Amino acid sequence: MPPGRGGALVTAPTLLQAEHLSGYFQVGGGFFRPRKVLRAVDDVSLRVRRGETVGLVGESGCGKSTLGRLLLRLIEPTAGRVAFDGQDLTLLSAEELRRLRRRMQIIFQDPYSSLNPRMSVRDIVGEGLQIHRMVQGRAALEERVAELLQRVGLRPEHRERFPHEFSGGQRQRIGIARALAVQPEFIVCDEPTSALDVSIQAQIVNLLLDLQESLGLSFLLISHDLKVVEFMSHRVAVMYLGRIVETGPTAEVFGRRAHPYTRALFSALPVPDPARRSLRVLVEGDPPSPIDPPAGCAFHPRCPRAQRGRCDVETPRLLEVTGGSGHRVACHFPEE
Amino acid sequence: MSDAETSSAPALEVRGLVAGFQTERGLLRAVDDLSFSLPRGGTLGLVGESGSGKSVTSLCVMGLLPEPHGRILAGSIRLQGRELVGLPEREWQRLRGAQVAMIFQEPMTSLNPVYSVGAQIGEAVRLHRKVSRRDARARAVELLKLVGIPDPAERVDAYPHQLSGGMRQRVMIAMALSCEPSVLIADEPTTALDVTIQAQILELLRSLQQQLSMSVLLITHDLGVVAHHVARVVVMYAGRLVEEAPVAELFARPLHPYTRGLLRSIPPVGSSRLGEARPRRLPTIEGLVPSLLDLPGGCRFAPRCELREPRCEAEEPVYREIAPGRQVRCHRAEEALS
Numbered sequence: 268m269p270p271g272r273g274g275a276l277v278t279a280p281t282l283l284q285a286e287h288l289s290g291y292f293q294v295g296g297g298f299f300r301p302r303k304v305l306r307a308v309d310d311v312s313l314r315v316r317r318g319e320t321v322g323l324v325g326e327s328g329c330g331k332s333t334l335g336r337l338l339l340r341l342i343e344p345t346a347g348r349v350a351f352d353g354q355d356l357t358l359l360s361a362e363e364l365r366r367l368r369r370r371m372q373i374i375f376q377d378p379y380s381s382l383n384p385r386m387s388v389r390d391i392v393g394e395g396l397q398i399h400r401m402v403q404g405r406a407a408l409e410e411r412v413a414e415l416l417q418r419v420g421l422r423p424e425h426r427e428r429f430p431h432e433f434s435g436g437q438r439q440r441i442g443i444a445r446a447l448a449v450q451p452e453f454i455v456c457d458e459p460t461s462a463l464d465v466s467i468q469a470q471i472v473n474l475l476l477d478l479q480e481s482l483g484l485s486f487l488l489i490s491h492d493l494k495v496v497e498f499m500s501h502r503v504a505v506m507y508l509g510r511i512v513e514t515g516p517t518a519e520v521f522g523r524r525a526h527p528y529t530r531a532l533f534s535a536l537p538v539p540d541p542a543r544r545s546l547r548v549l550v551e552g553d554p555p556s557p558i559d560p561p562a563g564c565a566f567h568p569r570c571p572r573a574q575r576g577r578c579d580v581e582t583p584r585l586l587e588v589t590g591g592s593g594h595r596v597a598c599h600f601p602e603e
Numbered sequence: 604m605s606d607a608e609t610s611s612a613p614a615l616e617v618r619g620l621v622a623g624f625q626t627e628r629g630l631l632r633a634v635d636d637l638s639f640s641l642p643r644g645g646t647l648g649l650v651g652e653s654g655s656g657k658s659v660t661s662l663c664v665m666g667l668l669p670e671p672h673g674r675i676l677a678g679s680i681r682l683q684g685r686e687l688v689g690l691p692e693r694e695w696q697r698l699r700g701a702q703v704a705m706i707f708q709e710p711m712t713s714l715n716p717v718y719s720v721g722a723q724i725g726e727a728v729r730l731h732r733k734v735s736r737r738d739a740r741a742r743a744v745e746l747l748k749l750v751g752i753p754d755p756a757e758r759v760d761a762y763p764h765q766l767s768g769g770m771r772q773r774v775m776i777a778m779a780l781s782c783e784p785s786v787l788i789a790d791e792p793t794t795a796l797d798v799t800i801q802a803q804i805l806e807l808l809r810s811l812q813q814q815l816s817m818s819v820l821l822i823t824h825d826l827g828v829v830a831h832h833v834a835r836v837v838v839m840y841a842g843r844l845v846e847e848a849p850v851a852e853l854f855a856r857p858l859h860p861y862t863r864g865l866l867r868s869i870p871p872v873g874s875s876r877l878g879e880a881r882p883r884r885l886p887t888i889e890g891l892v893p894s895l896l897d898l899p900g901g902c903r904f905a906p907r908c909e910l911r912e913p914r915c916e917a918e919e920p921v922y923r924e925i926a927p928g929r930q931v932r933c934h935r936a937e938e939a940l941s
Binding site (some may be wrong): 434435498533 | 652653767768769770797798799800801802803805806824825826827828830831850851854864865866868869870871872873874875876878883884885886887888889891892
């Protein structure tokens with residue numbers, strides 16, 4: 268039995284480690300217009316231990332989905348390295364990478380567009396098994412697919428059906444079965460519940476927790492839903508404009524909220540409790556463009572604590588809040 | 604109709620509304636016997652998941668149900684006492700925007716990409732009022748200022764793609780308010796937005812509603828959103844009303860097992876700090892939302908209900924008032940009340 272989600276798995280071995288990882292994109296360009304660089308992910312370091320869920324939160328454009336793809340090397344990093352079980356992904360050949368990919372999978376937000384509508388559930392779930400030659404013969408494939416469907420709460424006879432015959436929640440289960448088929452150790456869950464009805468979200472959250480417990484999986488949970496991330500994650504990282512601004516054990520980070528942006532996210536959260544109506548302090552303005560980010564701390568134009576001459580000049584480094592807890596924040600004037 | 608009659612009527616009153624679509628597999632009743640009342644200057648939340656009928660309701664109220672497949676089959680929709688069901692399209696065109704306006708979920712697709720936002724707001728103004736282009740533009744600037752867009756005199760010439768998602772939703776609100784409608788329907792107005800922007804837009808809607816004494820019908824799947832922004836809540840499930848209550852009472856003591864299940868399935872804020880007391884799994888509502896073409900007999904929620912008993916499958920409960928201001932459709936609602 269793994270330890271509860273309340274505390275971090277401090278003793279479990281590291282499965283995935285990213286160091287100073289960056290992903291830049293060239294955008295624009297044309298006659299008379301210079302190309303610009305979009306720093307989607309900028310110098311991010313992150314560790315995921317075995318059996319652990321690391322939650323990644325932030326608003327659209329903060330780079331959280333790009334980071335998930337960089338970790339799997341679905342996007343080539345501009346700088347930095349990613350080690351999976353000790354092997355540096357950025358140094359692997361195409362063939363070596365293909366073999367390692369079996370051990371790392373991804374689940375997408377939109378169960379409508381991420382399943383091929385022309386493939387039966389058998390083919391969707393069984394494809395990875397065949398590519399990686401994990402079953403011998405038709406009967407074994409049938410049996411394994413049936414077993415996977417049952418594992419995610421579907422029925423063996425669903426093999427014959429096509430994605431359009433299923434509801435959103437069922438499609439997400441198919442996506443999870445596809446990811447599980449190749450017996451991965453690490454799964455990037457990119458907004459796994461965001462497109463689902465409220466009554467279905469909880470079912471998928473519980474399914475992911477069940478699978479983690481029984482299979483010892485590690486998750487990177489990417490979501491804008493703070494409540495789901497808090498419930499599922501051992502540790503969290505809050506991203507803003509390509510950088511991690513606060514990270515550490517979930518209870519520490521979401522409990523203390525040392526970065527003003529973490530506070531702003533919680534303050535904006537629509538809590539289903541009418542009594543808490545008046546307690547909100549809202550952050551103003553929109554997130555700035557990652558193409559031309561503000562100087563100094565990227566959050567300073569929206570920050571209630573920003574001080575001129577410091578925050579608009581000097582980029583804060585990610586530093587330990589209190590010794591030993593692993594709670595780190597990138598802010599010149601963190602909340603006490 | 605006399606003035607006295609219309610001035611005492613609610614801003615919007617829906618009674619016994621049945622609406623749906625003719626499909627290859629028969630008639631689909633997306634909304635089945637819906638009744639609610641939005642008081643003047645008041646706010647009402649309509650909550651439901653996909654297939655609940657909440658969006659079809661908004662289309663009915665706006666006279667936008669796509670014909671000939673979509674039809675209102677029974678019931679009444681009164682806007683300040685005036686019957687809207689059966690109104691000819693020409694009448695609708697005069698009403699829509701001027702008396703009742705709507706903002707949608709997706710500000711990207713609801714704005715025309717090839718016209719400046721000022722031109723689009725100006726067009727909405729000129730549809731209902733005889734004003735010059737210059738005056739329409741001045742009104743557009745005024746509206747952009749009203750919805751909190753910085754530098755409105757410059758932004759009036761901006762195109763939708765030059766604005767952020769939050770700013771586009773503000774433009775949509777400005778368009779909806781251009782002719783000072785008495786009723787505003789906000790159908791998932793913040794679902795596509797980030798949480799900090801969502802909070803800004805909801806605060807804006809709240810302050811505009813008070814400032815302009817508009818009546819607002821807020822349609823959403825998000826119980827967190829209604830908790831902070833409406834006075835009363837109506838909950839729908841599979842085309843049916845299941846519960847209505849003042850917002851504080853609904854959250855304090857939900858009477859329908861569906862409402863209770865929805866509230867319980869939202870992870871609590873602070874769950875990581877509960878330590879050992881933290882729940883290991885979320886309480887769930889089992890099963891799936893039923894297909895409207897294949898509804899269960901009896902109570903439509905019965906197959907997923909933890910309080911299910913034989914009569915729930917045999918007989919659909921009547922929607923009834925069981926305490927002052929509290930309506931519910933459940934055979935066993937009294938147990939939740941006591």
